[in-house]
Amino acid sequence: MxxxxxxxxxxxxxxxxxxxxxVVLLDPRDRILLxxxxxxxxxxxxxxxxxxxxxxxxxxxxxxxxxxLAEETGITDxxxxxxxxxxxxxxxxxGRRWDQDEWYYLARTTQTATAAQGLTELxxxxxxxxxxxxxxxxxxxxxxxxxxxxAELLRTxxxxxxxxxxxxxxxxxx
Numbered sequence: 410m411x412x413x414x415x416x417x418x419x420x421x422x423x424x425x426x427x428x429x430x431x432v433v434l435l436d437p438r439d440r441i442l443l444x445x446x447x448x449x450x451x452x453x454x455x456x457x458x459x460x461x462x463x464x465x466x467x468x469x470x471x472x473x474x475x476x477x478l479a480e481e482t483g484i485t486d487x488x489x490x491x492x493x494x495x496x497x498x499x500x501x502x503x504g505r506r507w508d509q510d511e512w513y514y515l516a517r518t519t520q521t522a523t524a525a526q527g528l529t530e531l532x533x534x535x536x537x538x539x540x541x542x543x544x545x546x547x548x549x550x551x552x553x554x555x556x557x558x559x560a561e562l563l564r565t566x567x568x569x570x571x572x573x574x575x576x577x578x579x580x581x582x583x
Contacts, residue, residue, distance in 0.1 A: 426497070429511040430474035431461030433493055434484070436521050439567055440541040441552070444481060449503050449534040456553035459513065474514045480527030484541055490515035492575040493566065497534075497557055500583040501533060513556075516572055557581060 434442040444494055447455035462477040464470065471489060479485045483502040494513040499506060523539045525532075544549070544567055555564070 412527050426508050426510045427462060428464045428473075428535055429509045430470040430472070430477065430515045431447075431459045432474050432487075432489075432513050433459055433513050433520060433563075433566070434478065434482075434487065434516045436517075436541060437519055437561060438475050438543070439561055441547065441559075442482065442484075442523070442539055442541055443475075444539050445537040449531065452537070455537070456555060457550075458555045459559075460539075461511070463509075464580065469512070470512050470522070474512075474516070478516070480535070481525055481532070483522070483524035484518055484520050484528045486520045487518045488518045489545075489573050490517070494556070495575050496577050496578040498555075498582070503535065509583040512575070521572065526543050555581070576581045 436442070442460065443457040444460055445455065445457055453564045458474050460478050461474060464473045464479070465476075468476070470492075475485075475487065475489060478487065486543070491514070493515050496513070497509070497512045498511060499508045501507075521541060525536065525539075528536060544560065544563050547554065547563060550560070554560070560579070562578075
């Protein structure tokens with residue numbers, strides 16, 4: 410029996426927090442890349458979110474951010490920057506509750522074509538694609554976006570640059 414669980418995207422994390430690395434990926438035009446997700450059995454229950462996911466084994470958050478970005482978007486030509494934000498969140502998804510400690514890394518790329526290459530079985534059933542958004546488009550969006558203040562956070566980032574240290578966002582419980 411293997412000491413490491415198979416990578417299904419549905420591993421049990423018990424009562425502990427799932428450590429997650431997310432990427433605020435900006436292109437040369439300062440557009441942000443978001444993935445379009447939905448409940449596996451209900452595509453109408455949808456939202457947009459930044460690439461990223463849980464740490465595997467002994468990898469660092471930086472390693473997880475780059476791995477997840479490559480798996481979910483095919484983008485590997487990135488310059489990973491500082492941690493911008495930290496957020497605790499809890500939400501129902503795919504029949505269970507997910508409790509996460511998320512760190513959002515700034516990254517820049519000139520590679521704008523995306524191709525999901527390493528999605529888990531659960532991700533294949535729940536990720537409908539990716540889109541580059543301008544800050545203005547994000548501000549006007551009527552879709553659900555996580556974190557919920559992303560348009561405001563992105564505007565501040567573009568206007569003021571990265572914060573001196575990670576900003577702790579309000580916890581989000583859905």
